[in-house]
Amino acid sequence: MCSSKCKPQKGTPKIVQINGRPVLQPKSNQVPSLERRNSIKKITSPKSPTLPPLPLPLPTSATSNYNVKTSTKSSIMSPPISPKLKSPRPPAVKRGNEAIVQEQVEASFLVEAPAGSIAAARREQVAIMQEERKMKIAHYGRTKSSKKYSSIATASIGREKKRCSFITPNSDPIYVAYHDEEWGVPVHDDKLLFELLVLTGAQVGSDWTSLLKKRQKFREAFSGFDAEVVAKFNEKKIASISAEYGIVISQVRGVIDNSIRILEVKKEFGSFDKYLWGFVNFKPINTQYRLCNKIPVKTSKSESISKDMVKRGFRFVGPTVMHLFMQAAGLTNDHLITCPRHLQCIGLEYSHQQTAAPAS
Incomplete structure (x- = not known):
């Protein structure tokens, strides 16, 4: 029996635990070494963008074809989202199970524009313009008059009964x-x-x-x-x-x-x-x-x-x-x-x- 410090032989597959279950991995898909892990930690320092790493609970069958390094980079290098622009699409996944990973990553990129954003202000402005247009149309008698223009119409009807014409604005x-x-x-x-x-x-x-x-x-x-x-x-x-x-x-x-x-x-x-x-x-x-x-x-x-x-x-x-x-x-x-x-x-x-x- 070898001790825990003994290195595995080159030809033998390595056993790792994912989600608490032992999984047999081929050599090409081994978890990165300790030095590689440390370099990844340095990249994910507080100086990186505020977006958190994407939690991707992948099924066991998908882990063999998905590279952990690729998912980490995609979450780190994604640009910040502007409220004026549409949510950017994540980078394409080249290797297997693309549909599953794509849906999970896209869900994390959907960010609603805050209440005081430019987009919200624009939507409010458009709503006001549409309401004013409806009032103008109602004023010209094409649709039912609103309260605002009905009061104006009532006032104009009252003004139709004028004084006798010998009374002018210049009259004493x-x-x-x-x-x-x-x-x-x-x-x-x-x-x-x-x-x-x-x-x-x-x-x-x-x-x-x-x-x-x-x-x-x-x-x-x-x-x-x-x-x-x-x-x-x-x-x-x-x-x-x-x-x-x-x-x-x-x-x-x-x-x-x-x-x-x-x-x-x-x-x-x-x-x-x-x-x-x-x-x-x-x-x-x-x-x-x-x-x-x-x-x-x-x-x-x-x-x-x-x-x-x-x-x-x-x-x-x-x-x-x-x-x-x-x-x-x-x-x-x-x-x-x-x-x-x-x-x-x-x-x-x-x-x-x-x-x-x-x-x-």
Whole structure:
């Protein structure tokens, strides 16, 4: 019997243990010597790439045809994987059982791109672009609208109802406010009717914006358009009003004359309101104009009102002026049907009739 230090004879096969089992190997497939093992250990130092050696549990039948040295080198020399590139394929195995080894090695090379990688960012960017494209297509009406574009469509539909076309982006805010709050609104107060009659008469040769800016001065000059007070103005008061407020004397005299006529109408009809609204059967005339150039400067109704008021001694009450007065006092609703104020003014008169019905 030879001791453990005895070397085996040259012709005898060597017995090695793989996976705890003794395997008889031919001389050509002997495990590398101790020096070769040490050199392999030096290659697999910490300076090597971070990828761990590939665990390849091979079946016993495959060990005779697979070279351990080849598998070790393939795992060491594989390049690092970039998230931008596809996983590289391992080097081809030249000797037997290629299918088994190839599947195991390829499995170890499949590395997912991290969440914050360039590939993930690119995928997110493409998803956003596709979503934006869907929204654009929906906006043009080719598919069902998304919430974002449905709100835009709703806003655009709301903007279709524009103010009357004589209100432009360059219009003075005071004139815009007058259109939105007063013009076409039915008026039944005697003092306010008197004020509007004076303003429309003074509007000849001027414009509404200038008059609206002087409106407060007119109210102060004529005592809040109280007809009973204005009717008592004497010549001294007329001169002071003209000098202080810059109103032409003839216009001041016309206001005083109209205040006297209003007092006469009140005695006959009970109020200036009933006298004026009687011409339209106590209901506003709701026109259906789509364009401002279709609105007339006077109508048959304004002519009939003008004739009656001229007979009674009123001044500055021509057919054109009276049509302006009817628009301002809401006797006629000349807002374009595309203007939101058209229906609002109709609703205001309806509510007034509902509240006034029990009193009558």
